[in-house]
Amino acid sequence: MNSQLxxxxxxxxxxxxxxxxxELAKTDSDFVxxxxxxDFKQLIRQSQESRNQKSRKKSKK
Structure with a gap:
């Protein structure tokens, strides 16, 4: 398996x-x-931070 791919x-x-x-990445057995x-942990962390920032910007409007 090519994990980086x-x-x-x-x-x-x-x-x-x-x-x-x-959500699937955190819960689906295909990602075990x-x-x-x-790299996986970093991707999930970064994408969650990005999602949180977008959510905060929307709530300020």
Missing amino acids: AVNNLKSAIELNPNKWQ KIRQHA
């Missing part, structure tokens, strides 16, 4: 539909093999 594909999916793919990889 899986993380890159997940990143693309998150960019298209963050709500769906962030890459969840412990540093």
Whole structure:
């Protein structure tokens, strides 16, 4: 399994539909093999931070 390719594909999916793919990445069994990889953890952390920032900006309006 190419973990880096899986993380890159997940990143693309998150960019298209963050709500769906962030949750699936954390809970779906298809991601078990890459969840412990540093790149996976970093991607989830960054995408969650980005999502939180967007949410805060919307609530300020």
